[in-house]
Amino acid sequence: MMNIVLLEPEMPANTGNIGRTCAATGTRLHLIEPLGFKLNEKALRRAGLDYWEKLDVTVYSDYQDFLDKNPKALNKLYFATTKAHRVYSDVAYEPDCYLMFGKESGGIPEELLIENEDRCIRIPMWGEIRSLNLSNSVSIVLYEALRQQGFEKMELEGELHRLQWKSRES
Template sequence: MFNVVLYEPEIPQNTGNIARLCAATGCRLHLIGPLGFSLQNRYLKRAGLDYWDMVDVYYYDCFDDLKAKHSKGRFFYVTTKGKRFYTYFDYEPGDFFVFGSETKGLPEKLLADNSELCVRIPMVPAARCLNLSNSVAIIVYAALSKQKFRGLS
């Protein structure tokens, strides 16, 4: 239904949790390298539990490879620097939600080139950011709610 993109993720437990979320919601998971861990990492496997065979995972060496393969896709960039709340847009099946690494976020140039498609999750001003897997869950379920949770029970 939707596409979750993790740009250079660093923490295997977060990626495992997100894989499990993708499996439970029918989302595809796209991983942009370099990854901050091995795909054989036991924490990654443990966090994803026995859901790994239920999720479609795709790997790319760089973001440009993903964009080239899905040139007609609609991409939203989730960042604390977004001008609009994530609830602003009407999401459609096939949309891509791009999340940055846990410590660096998304590259400034990527955000500048796509400023109108940058969305944020509101927080109190003193908070730096939410956990990556929590952020993905918020965005995915908001998008699914716009689709009236079609295909889910």
């Protein structure tokens, strides 16, 4: 199972959207405090729709608490940052790795990035754009990691309902 780690997320709508993505992919969500919102906040629930109840989510008091409770994460943790030298798609992700994203206003603290520079990844961007939206960034990197795992246990095909479509055309 993949893991998304949000370090001090600030915007409930982003976290709600990420929670919905995690629920849709069978991914665990780890939230490291302080949070810029309350977990029962309306904007969080609205963005996550009715999927929030299906989510495997854990909240930690700080980064050390996260590491203490997830000792395997230390060697399987990737840090998404605009400061990385390596593109996210150039990494071979483990099936149970942890993808960390920092808060919207400042990203992951520089000291963590320096300590883990070999596991820092970036999404390429054009021009002077500072960064992508947090929930979009999570989706991009998570789906690449899931693609590498063959989208294990995920629905790979949909079904068209041709009879309903034909009745609308009449």
